[in-house]
Amino acid sequence: MDLYPPTEESAQRVHGDVLSEISDGLVALLKDHYGKGPTQAKTYYQDDLVVCLLRGGYTRVEETLLAGGRGENVISQRMAFQEVMRERFEAVIEHATGRRVVGFMSGNQQHPDLICEVFVLAPTDLVGLDELREPS
Secondary structure (H helix, E strand, O other), X not given: XXXXXXOXXXXXXXXXXXXXXXXXXXXXXXXXXXXXXXXXXXXXXXXXXXXXXXXXXXXXXXXXXXXXXXXXXXXXXXXXHHHHOHHHHHHHHHHHHOOOEEEEEEEEEOOOOEEEEEEXXXXXXXXXXXXXXXXX
């Protein structure tokens, strides 16, 4: 048992460490798999929700497609990639927060270029206990 309860300052520092771990982890995954990562990241974590906003990091191929009017192809490819990466993204969140991810949603836009990764954590009153069990 701790002799001294955590101060507000230490709680903020711990929360800040979690936010940094999430931002850094998602940027590293994207960089490792795209060869180029986002240039900015900002993570929010409140209650049962984690949201990470990322900017930058289009590859040269994607930039060429965007310049050629093929933005829908870039978005489609990125959405497919993010679904394939789902378990890796969730592992970053679960490691940082110590909580299980029960929902993952992803969105992209081109102007300004933004990626939004949204994670719902257990326990949550949004999902019933019977829905949280692993499928048999």
